[in-house]
Amino acid sequence: MTRAARDGARPLWLRSLGYWAFRYKRTWRSSMTETFVEPVLYLAAMGIGLGTLVDHHVHQVQGVSYLAFVGPGLLASAAMQVGVSESTYPVMGALKWLKTYEAMLATPLRVVDVLRGHLAWIVLRLATVSCAFLGTLAAFGLTRSWEAAVALPAGVLTGVAFAAPIAAFSATQEKDAAFSVIYRFGVVPLFLFSGVFFPITRLPGWLQPLAQVTPLYHGVALCRSLVLGDASLADSIGHAAYLVALAAAGYAAASATYRRRLVV
Amino acid sequence: MAPTLRSFLGTRAPAAEVTGGAAPGAPDAPHVAAADDRAADDRAAADRAAAEERAVAPAPALVVARGLVKRFGRFTAVDGVSFEIARGECFGFLGPNGAGKTSTMRMIACMSPVSGGTLRVLGMDPAIDGTKIRARLGLVPQEDSLDLELTVLDNLVVYARYFDVPRADARRRAADLLEFAQLSERAHDRVEPLSGGMKRRLTIARALMSQPDLMILDEPTTGLDPQARHLLWDRLYRLKQDGVTLVVTTHYMEEAEQLCDRLVIMDHGRIAAHGTPRELVERYVTREVVELRFATAHDQAAALPLGELARRVEVLPDRMLLYADDGEQILAEAERRGWSPVSGLVRRATLEDVFLRLTGRSLVD
Numbered sequence: 001m002t003r004a005a006r007d008g009a010r011p012l013w014l015r016s017l018g019y020w021a022f023r024y025k026r027t028w029r030s031s032m033t034e035t036f037v038e039p040v041l042y043l044a045a046m047g048i049g050l051g052t053l054v055d056h057h058v059h060q061v062q063g064v065s066y067l068a069f070v071g072p073g074l075l076a077s078a079a080m081q082v083g084v085s086e087s088t089y090p091v092m093g094a095l096k097w098l099k100t101y102e103a104m105l106a107t108p109l110r111v112v113d114v115l116r117g118h119l120a121w122i123v124l125r126l127a128t129v130s131c132a133f134l135g136t137l138a139a140f141g142l143t144r145s146w147e148a149a150v151a152l153p154a155g156v157l158t159g160v161a162f163a164a165p166i167a168a169f170s171a172t173q174e175k176d177a178a179f180s181v182i183y184r185f186g187v188v189p190l191f192l193f194s195g196v197f198f199p200i201t202r203l204p205g206w207l208q209p210l211a212q213v214t215p216l217y218h219g220v221a222l223c224r225s226l227v228l229g230d231a232s233l234a235d236s237i238g239h240a241a242y243l244v245a246l247a248a249a250g251y252a253a254a255s256a257t258y259r260r261r262l263v264v
Numbered sequence: 265m266a267p268t269l270r271s272f273l274g275t276r277a278p279a280a281e282v283t284g285g286a287a288p289g290a291p292d293a294p295h296v297a298a299a300d301d302r303a304a305d306d307r308a309a310a311d312r313a314a315a316e317e318r319a320v321a322p323a324p325a326l327v328v329a330r331g332l333v334k335r336f337g338r339f340t341a342v343d344g345v346s347f348e349i350a351r352g353e354c355f356g357f358l359g360p361n362g363a364g365k366t367s368t369m370r371m372i373a374c375m376s377p378v379s380g381g382t383l384r385v386l387g388m389d390p391a392i393d394g395t396k397i398r399a400r401l402g403l404v405p406q407e408d409s410l411d412l413e414l415t416v417l418d419n420l421v422v423y424a425r426y427f428d429v430p431r432a433d434a435r436r437r438a439a440d441l442l443e444f445a446q447l448s449e450r451a452h453d454r455v456e457p458l459s460g461g462m463k464r465r466l467t468i469a470r471a472l473m474s475q476p477d478l479m480i481l482d483e484p485t486t487g488l489d490p491q492a493r494h495l496l497w498d499r500l501y502r503l504k505q506d507g508v509t510l511v512v513t514t515h516y517m518e519e520a521e522q523l524c525d526r527l528v529i530m531d532h533g534r535i536a537a538h539g540t541p542r543e544l545v546e547r548y549v550t551r552e553v554v555e556l557r558f559a560t561a562h563d564q565a566a567a568l569p570l571g572e573l574a575r576r577v578e579v580l581p582d583r584m585l586l587y588a589d590d591g592e593q594i595l596a597e598a599e600r601r602g603w604s605p606v607s608g609l610v611r612r613a614t615l616e617d618v619f620l621r622l623t624g625r626s627l628v629d
Contacts, residue, residue, distance in 0.1 A: 010428045012395070022422045026414060099409035105375055106403040107426035107474070108395045264336070264376060 012109050016117020019100070021124070035129050039078065039136045046070050046197070047140070062199060064228060071142045072227035073196035075133045075151065076158045076219035082129050083159030084166055084187055086122045088179040091170035094118070101262055115167075115258045119251065122163045123156055130155030137227060145229035154226055154240070158219030161243040164250025171257040190216040218242045326351050326386055326478050326509055327372055333380030334367040334533075341367040343533035344381060349478075354500075354510040356527030358520045358615060360625065364533040365513035366406055369482045372511065373403045386477060399427060402471030406482040408463050412456040416447055416466055419455055420473055427474040434473065441469040445499065461492025465499065472503075479503065481512045485519060497522060517615035529619055536622045541615055548621045549613040550575050552591035556584045556598065556605040567603040570594065578620055585620075587613065 024031075047067030054066040061069040094100035104114050130152050137143055166182065173179075193203065194216035200208055211217050222239040225231035325348035334342035342364040349355040357365045370376035371383060374390040374397045383390055385397045410419050417438055424434035442448045445465040450458065455466065464484060471479060484500065485493040493516075500523055504510060514520055520527050521541045528538040537544055554574070558564040564584055571577035573594050574586035588594050591610030598608065619625075 015426050015428065018425050019422055022418070022425070023411065023414065026418065098411055098413075099405075099407065100411065102405065103409035103411075103423070104426060106373060106398065106401070106405065106409075107423070108399045108428075109426055110395060 012113035013116035016113050017120045020121035036132050039133045042074050068142050071137045072224040073220045076223040077191050077196050079155040079159035080162050080216050083162035087163040087167040091167050092176050111259050111262050126156040126159035147229050148227045151223045151226040154222045157243045161215045161246040164247045168254035168257045171261045195220045328384045331381035335379040345535050352507050353525040354504050354523050356520045356524030357513040358527050359530035363530040373480050374398050400477045402476030402479045404467050404471050404481040410455045415452050417451040423470045424473040445469040461488050478509045531623045544618045545613050549617045550587040551589045553613045554586040554591040554594050555609045557607045559606050
């Protein structure tokens, strides 16, 4: 084997992404329910079960059936859940429990490649989950125009807006205790009050501005308008810009916290 | 069936590219001048390096360190060490826990930035060419970093992919190395239930997946039972026979004596002595050592005059060590004088004795 081949030409971050993909090939079964079964269960329970009740009384929510209203919201919240779960315990595991990052750093990979590869993997996971969810929505007849396809990157973006800053935080932690706090005081309230199940105009007046600054609100609004086909360009750009800014800030923070943690 | 290790170790490129950059043995002033921000540190360290005798390698060096320093905040873990490691040799860092061995290893492995002094690995500067250097190193870290959820074989294949080894080559090489590490039967088992010794052998196989020019092993046998340790030594010895350059840290003196062509003894971040194991023993201790154990401290104190017969006496809490060229004679004399130790043993002097002599402490507590 020649020296050139040994040093390799494949981009370094792709090699780190390769590890996560390789590992997933061995462990994918456990994430199947999360990816494919949960969307159907949620849509069935919330959309059809609760939906018939809601529709019976108020007929429509924002001009559509409750199932059509709640479906895209659940897409955004699923993206949030995957973004959070992939950037908490797996990051801690790679740092401390399995020392995956340490192993990578003994090879040609640099800290920045380790981070980029892991985030790229989270993007791929978000893409599969969003794709599965959109497929389910389409199967329920809830997608109305070609714009619904744009909800796929919107779902990914929503997830990354959570994953990047949380990965930055996870890299500062010695124990996993803070993760349950993130779920209890972050994920669960956002899931309930960011407009997934009812328009935030139903919240008390003082709570509405608060709901509007949460990333999930923007993810839900973006995904919903795209799936329902009533997206305005200005609103969509506004929502997307907010999520992009959060993801970018998270990436910058993670570059710093990863370096501080791994370069000693 | 004989391990087929040689089949792919034989294909390594010649040493040509190493000789260019580092100018081994030459004064390191150009490197010091180049790093302006570290100049002060470098100068201090370089002065110290010049003052101390250097461990000069006989052949073109793969690793050249001059006044190497590693600091963590205010704590100085490595305090100006200089050494050279030549191609094909097994070079050891012997010392107790906290001597600075691991910090030195991590700097050589280009995983930890240098705080002062100069370091050249494979003729390159780790601060600039870390990626290029690491592509040619194999690291066995002190703590295993295997993926416990993957199989033995997958651990090797996935690691090779970091080096961009084509998948088919990786599988072929993994099969050879599992044979070498005596893990072929476990290829498709998960890593988690493997014994400590098996995990260490797997980690060594993993480090060999990239056909490294230099293997860095940080305490490869710590925590293993004697049998597992001997099997590992045997594998490392085989690597040495195959011409792989090894850098090993250890606090087992037998390991250092059996495996290392040359070594340095480290203590408190500094090099206390360097040479071949034989040279060190000859330089610092006598040929033989008499170990006497007494029933009580009183008996031991009473026997102290025996020390007149030896070149040197070392009194430890549980025993007395008498350094002499003829141990039997001392033992006979002890009996003649009526001092009767519970046990008396004459043995060859080892690196453990060298370490004791240099630092006043034992290697392993």
